[in-house]
Amino acid sequence: MTAATWNMEAPQSHPHYNIVIPVLNRVDTLAATLRSCTSQSGDDIGIIVSDNLSEDGSGEIAEAFAREDSRIEVVRPPRRLGQARHWEFALKHVRRGFFILLGADDALLPDSVSRVRALTALYPEVQAFHGVYPPMYTYPEVGNSHAGHLTLSLSPLLETRSSAEWLRRLLEGEGSVLDLPFAYGMAG
Template identity: 30%
Template structure:
């Protein structure tokens, strides 16, 4: 029986899967099994798993007969796992060197807790590595200078529920998982009805002050949660599962107000995000969100406003439409003013010399820095580091701009 079972589901990730598997198999700690779950991937992911299994007996491969999605693929890995602890790793992410040894050491130091929480860093295609904004929560001493407990129940460190609610930043004791009946549902947001119940039900939790996972930020695509689709409506069923778990465990009833607030914040974020719910479906989404908020609202608690940002956006769109209508009502004035001002500006700019040490980049109408311009930018930084570079992007994408 290995100490750790590392479960890696894969679907259309052949470009990243080898790096992911290498990061596991190259660990200094060796008492683990790696369970690769080929979720009926149409690319070469299954063959990559098989190649690694032939070369290393610690690798076991499951080939699912049909595509079932990330949550159910993880369940298949759980059912096949034999380790004391379950570690989940997404197939486009990687483990940092020495991290499994650090996990095993921390589990021993803290008396085999039900859940061990560790940190991650986002890695960008241009080489940036940025540790999570919550790194301070893993320190043994708080910002106020108080010594934190080695192990605890979540009520002693409620702030940990503010961490990114994902499954891959934790190690779970297998016996705890089975006793609690934890399994992943189908659909989007499958981590939600796993992470909240596991954190609330855990008798003992410990933290590891270390970056264990490098969370890959792809240039473009790859994250299904950043896809405009009606599948984001799955979030309602996932929170229904969270509250059903709460209903089945009366001893956890005190957490209902917090979960209700977190759910409302989550629904508001999804509904207002431009890359989630289709614009034509937002009214329906917020109507469903309001119903969900009412159904799970604790007795006596005030209602939570969900659609304020979306409504503000609608008002803004109406205001912009009014402005356009006003402008269209005076075409001669519009052409005269705009034409004269723009023409004067362009005439001045044409008289200025070109700046040979400046390069301006843009892609996909400023939505995201990626594709061919991003590759050219990266090579330019290598070959001509003296050239200043500027990207034209939407304001919300500023953090994704590669280093100049």
């Protein structure tokens, strides 16, 4: 699921959009995830697949997609990392622009990056966009109660927040850490 989009540099007139996909043993879903990413239009998109030394063929799927689409870069840590460290490793490969963190068992809806592109044009001063309940499809192979379902929020919300103000509120006990953008979260 795409939960947050951050800009890694100062606002720019033509930002770059990086889709970062940390993966560990997701041979069952990775091809569908990558198809959803490569279907996004624009030459301002990069796709970083960070293979955490998968043992199930996920790395080979990523490499095959990279041979077909020059926007894809496959990276690997020198040794297998825990989830948080692997995400940090993957994010270190973002060189410029915004990033979208996407699970290897998730997918982007058609024109997702175009919608983010429109938001960055509308709000060029904003450094982070965060979707609390982004549209989410759960692959049937996942095997939980949401398997094979598309979850959509029917209440579109757009709110601009001052990070300094919301951090102050948090420190003064007036809010929750969940009021702040975070890189990856589950829609409830």
